[in-house]
Amino acid sequence: MTLADFLREELDLTGTHLGCEQGVCGACTVHVDGRTARSCILLAVHVDGAEVTTIEGIAGDGPLTAVQQGLWEKHGMQCGFCTSGFVMTITELLALHPEPTEEEILDALGGNLCRCTGYTKIVEAVHEAARLASGARSEGRAA
C-alpha cells in the first residue's frame, strides 16, 4: 500500500491528494522526517518509524501558518487540489531559505504542478509568506 493510500484510506487524512500516482505532479507531497516526499510512490512500510506530517498537521487546530496565509493573501490557489502539495513544499523551502530568491523558488517548486493559477500568484505568495514569517520572527525576538 502506498503511503498516500495509507494516509487517505486508513487514517482518513484526505488532505493529501492524488493527481497522477506516478510521482510527477507533487499533489501528494508530505513531509517525512521534515523533508518533502511524494507519498504516491512511497510504500507505507518505508516510513515505518519515521515522522510523517501531512497538510492537516501544518496548522493543526491553530492559526494558519505564514505559508498558508501567504497563499491566501495573494490568491495563490483556485481549486485547491494542488494546494496541499504546494504548502508542504513551500514550507520546506522557507525552512531552508527564509528569504528565497526567485531562482530558488522556481527551483524548489518545479516539482509541483498547478493547472489553475498559472503560477504567478504562487510566486507572489511565497514572497509574502517569507515576509510574514520574518515579521513573526522579529516580533518573537522583540517579545
Place this chain on the structure above:
Amino acid sequence: MSARVGTAKLVGQAVKRREDPRLLRGGGRYVADIKLPGLLHAAVLRSQVAFARIAKLDVERARSDRRARLVLTAAELPEGTAPLPCIDVMPDTKPAHQPVLARDIVRYVGEPIAIVVAESRHDAEDLLERIAVEYDELEPVMDPERAMEPDAPLLHEGLGSNVINTLSQSVGDVAQAFAQAAHVYSERIRVQRYHAMPMETRGVVADWDEGAGRLILFSSTQFPHILKSLLSGVLGLPEHRLRVVAPDVGGGFGVKCEFYPEEVVVPLASMRLKRPVKWIEDRYEHFVSASHAREQIHDMEVAVDADGIIVGLRDQITTNNGAYLHTLAITPTSIASAILPGPYRIANYSAVGTSVLTNKVPLAVYRGAGHPQAVFAMERMMDLIAADLGIDPAELRQRNFIQPDELPFDRGTEIVLAGKVVYDSGDYPECLRRALDLIGYSDARREQARAREEGRYIGIGIGCYVEETAIGPYESATVRIEPSGHLLVYTGSSPHGQGHVTAFSQICADEFGVGLDDVTVIHGDTDLVRHGVGTFASRSGPIGGSAVRQAAAIVREKCLKLASHLLEVSTEDLELADGQVSVIGAPGRLLSLAELAAKAAPPNPLPEGLTHDLEATEHFEVPGIAFAYATHVAVVEVDVETGMVTPLRYGVVHDSGTLINPLIVDGQVQGGVVQGLGGTLLEELVYDDSGQPLNASFLDYLIPAIGNVPRIEVAHMETPTPLNPTGMKGAGEGGAVGSPAALVNAVEDALRGLGVKIRSTPVSPEALLSLINEARAAR
C-alpha cells in the same frame, strides 16, 4: 452580525477568498475523499485497440471470482438504456452517439467495455485482468482529412460517412471582395490535439437508496443540474428520484461539463448492488477517456486592399471530433466559425466548418472552445500580412479594428446554443494601445534590435481577440434571510476554483450592507438548488452574479415593504443599509434583518402582497451574448541552436466589463494564459498510425511547470455590457484564447528575416529547429 466598516462596496474590491482557509488546511472534500458505509469500488475495462469488432468478451473468470461483487457489460445493461446524448446538435448533425458500454464494436483506445465492482480498487483492477477480450481489429483512421475520403474506414457503418456535421457562416459578398482585392493570402493553419488536464481527474460515487427509491450521485462535474437531467434521460429514471452533488471539484476547464459513461454505469452498479459504489479515474484513464480538445485545421484565405484593410475572409474549418459525439461536440467548430473575424471590421466573410470522426478519444470543449484555434489562425494571418506589406503588426490591427462607436456590431454569424454574434460593447483600439504600453512596446523593439546585434533572437507578438461569454439560457439564484439575520444564497452556478462563493457573497452583502461573513453561498447540490445551468463558457460571474443581484434586490424590496408595515411608515421614508432598515431622519426607529426575518416567518400575519419568508428566487435570462475582449502581448527569446522558446514577459489588457473581484479575475486570466502556453509550446496528445496514444502520462505529456512561465501582468479595462444589471462579462477563458496567438507571433517575430513561417502548434523545439533548418537550406 459583523459590522460594516463605512459604506464601502465590496463589489469591485480585491477581497481574499472565503473558500481558502478550509482548502489550505486540507479540508477540501473532493469526490475521491467521499466515504460512505458499505462503499464498494469500481474499475473500468477499456479498449486497448483503436478500432475493432469485439469477437469475444468473456467475463466469467472475473464474475465467478469471490472478490467480484458485480461485473457489467453492455449485455447486462437495462433494456432501454439510451446512448449518451449530445446537447449542441445542429440540424445536420449525424447521430454518432456513444453507447454507455461498447457492445459489438470499439472505436477508440480507452473506450469503456465493462465495469467490475469489488471491495477495493485493488481487487477491482485485479479482476479486470480476468476478463478476456478478443478483438477483430479493423483499420483505424486517425486523420480527419483521410477520414473524409470516400474509401476511408467508416467509424459508424449506418451513417455512411465520417462527417457528422457541417455548418456555415456567411456575411456580405465574399466572391466580389476577393475578386477586387489588391492581395490575397492563403495559409493552412493547424492546431494540435491537446487536453484540459485538470489536476483532479474525474470520479463518481453513486449511492442508491433502495428504501427511498432514490439515487445520489456525487460527481466531479461542472454542471450538476444538466447532469441530472441527462442521467434521467439515459436511465429512464424521473428527475425527482435523482440527486446530483458536485463536491469540491479540482479544476474542470470544460472537460467536466460533459456527460460520461461512468456517470451512468456506476449508478447502475449501485442500483444493482444496493450499495454505494465509487469510481475514481486514474491519470492514464483521464488521458484516454476524458474529452480531448482543440484539434482543428483552418484553411484560410484573406483578401486585403493596398492599405492592408481586410476586405474578405474565407475559412474552411476541419475539426477532428474523435470517435463519437460527446456532450458539447459541435461547439468548438461553431464558435471558431462564428468569431474568426475577431475585432476586425471585415465586411465579407464566409466559413464552412466540418466535424469529422476518427478513432481518437471524442473531442469536446476546453477553455475557449474554438476561440483559441480561430484567434490563432486569424492573428497568424494578421502578422503574415503585416510582414508581407511591411506594416507594423500593431498598426495593421489598428487599421482594421471595429471602432467603439460602431458597437453594438452585428457580426452576422451565429453560435450553436448561444445565439447571434453581436459585439455589445468595448474599445478594441484602446485595448491594444494600453497593452503595448503595459509591455513597453517601443523599449521592447529597441531591446530586440540590440539583441539581434548580439546574435540573440527576441520577438514580440500580439494577440487580439473578442470572445463569447455569459451565455444563457439562464442562471438561478435564491436569496433568503434567516431569522438570525444571516443571508443564504443558493446558486445554480457550480464553481471549481473560480471563487464564486466569494464573488456572490460580495454581491449579496452589498445589497444589504452586511459583511462577507454574514452570507453563506450554497451550490452544487440539486436537492438544495432546484434549477441551475452550471459553470462553463465564462458565464457564472455575469449570469450567476446577475441572478444573485436580482434575487437580493427583490428580498430588499420585501424587507422595505414589511418594515413599512411594521413601522407604519411609507417605504419612501425608509432606507436599508448596514444590515437594517431605518426611518430616514429618525435614527432610533429601525428593524434589523434578523427582526424582519423573524416577523416574516410563519405563522406571523403579513400585509397584503407579502408571502412568508424574506426569500426570492430569480432565473436571470440572457438577452444576448456579452463579448469580452483583450490584447495579449508576449516577449520571447528563441535559441536557434536548440529550438527552445523562453517566454520573457507577458502582458494582458483585459476587458470583461464590471469586475466583482479583480484578484479573482487576474487569477483566471493568468491561469488561462499558462494553459495556452502549454498548448502552444509543450502539449500534444500523440497517436501512432495504429491508433495507440503514445504519451498518456505526465512523464511524456508536459503541462507547464513553474519554471516554464513568465510573470503575467494583467491590467483591466471595464466597459460594462448593457446586457445584464451588473454590467459584467465573463472572464474565465480569455487567458487561453489570446495566448497561442501572442506566443507564436512572438516566436516568428524573433526569427524575422530567417524565412521562418510558423503555421501550426505546438512549437516544440524539434518543430522549430526543423523550420529554422528548412529556411536556412532554402536561402
